[in-house]
Amino acid sequence: MNEPNRHQPVDVGLDSAFPPASPAEEKSSGRVSFLSPLLHTFQKRSIEQRVLAGFGLVFAGILVISAISYRNMTVLIRNGDLDKRSHEFIQCLGATGEAIDDAENGHRRFLVTGDESYLAAYNTLRDRAPEYIRYLRELTDPGSTQRGHVSDLEHLINQQLQEEHAAIELRAKTGFDSVRGMALTGVAKTALDSARRLQAQMDQEETKALTQRVVESTTTTRSSIILLTIGALLLFVLLAAVYYLIRHDITERRRIADELHRRGELLEAANKELEAFSYSVSHDLRAPLRHIDGYASLLAKAASISLDDKAKRYLQTISESATRMGQLIDDLLVFSRMGRQEMLRGTVNLNQLIAALRHDLRHDLQDRAISWTIAQLPEVTGDAAMLRQVFMNLMTNAIKFTGTRPQATIEIGSLDNGPDEAVLFVRDNGVGFDMRYANKLFGVFQRLHRADEFEGTGIGLANVRRIIHRHGGKTWAEGALGEGATFYVSLPRVRPLA
């Protein structure tokens, strides 16, 4: 049996209502076999979840790119600061070196000439040296080798200044001769050479660090550009995918809505046609039947003296056949109406309904011995008049097919079948049926007994099934020949999404 699954989300319901768009799609997803389970779980998600996942990925991507860009920018800014410092350091180092040389040259000229104006450079170095050193120290990191070198340089400069100072004092007191040697070679030759070497080394080291940083900055910049490009591309692809998903979904929904609309129109047209058909059936087909029976009866009456029993029986059969056909037409119309009639849903108290039915049936049961067992039944959601028809049919069936039993027992009860569904049954100890024909029981005009055994047109259970199906429930039966039958109907306890 093909029952609609009511508890699926609408989206999935619609998806399953239509076949997949094209077989090519399935093929392509099958090719990437390692991705297919992932893709499958992704496809199982609702469109909202998919779009959310897409936007989540975009957001995460933006975060990652931002973090890495920030880090790279920080490195670049720091390197820029360090580069500036290095340049200043090298410049300052150069200035210090020049000052040392100038002081040396100046003091030697003084030693030779005794002209004090030559001592300007010496004096400058003496006055400015601490400043140079302090500045150089500021431009290095504490604990670094350069900082150590600066201290060494300070020491060497101080040594030079001291030695030169001593020579200058000597020249001023004793005159040129005592310092002749000094003037030729320079007093602080060792310190000066060391200072120059140290200065060159420092310069070299700083330049090397600078070059390294430039290389690092270039690499960082390049990787930043590559990262940003790839990231932007990925984000673009992701956004395009999300856009495609949304657009695809909208198109699909629009298509389904159009399709539903079209089908609705077709259905309406078909319903109108059916209505016109059943109207003319009820009106036009019944008239000739009435005439057949009417004139047969009139004939039987008018010619009653001249007709023999056989002829009378023929006329009787004509009448009965016409009447039966009228009954079949009526049943068919009721059945058709049952399918078209609008449902008025409400809460139905089945115990009250069955008590009322038993009250209505009491006159038909006067000469019957029936023991009823009626359990406490659940409340269900449905159309009260239609459900009354269902139980009327099931109960009259049970009464009818226990007619041959001296003591009939009819049981009405319910089975526990979860919170969503109520299963109700009507059980009798009547003539039963062969389970092989169980599927025929609920068909229109299907009968498992001969007309002369039990009367009826065979529409009752068809009506039961139609009504129960319209309520979103199921019908089935169990039985055995001569051992009674049980008819089950399931009804939703809550209103299904229609």
Place this chain on the structure above:
Amino acid sequence: MIASKPILLAEDNPRDAELALAAMEEHHLADKVILCHDGAEVLDYLYCRGHFKTRLQGNPAVVLLDLKMPKVDGLEVLRTIKNDAALRPIPVVMLTSSREERDLAESYALGANAYVVKPVEFHQFLKAVKELGVFWGMINEPPPEGASRSAGRSS
């Protein structure tokens, strides 16, 4: 006198008409029946015009009205009767093959006094027509002539 009031039967199908008359015959009501073959004739009778120009004044005891008739159908006739203050008191019984809810609802909405579905089985048809004839032609007290006019004035 009550018995003098005729029963107006509107029936386009001659066989149905014959069967109905046969049923009336059983209770000797047939001679009271005036048969109209379509809706237009019913209105002609009620308004004393056309074929019925020269008939005696007065309304019938009851109009037995088929739904599906040529020219003017049963619902149209019913609407005309119930919209006319002079004709409104006449009891109108729909006698039809249709059991369609739509027809039932519309008939009662227009003011039909009863709605009888013609049974397929002749014996039941016989019984139904007979009972209708007996009830509306003999048991039921028809509205007095002129009742409509006073009712019309007061409303």
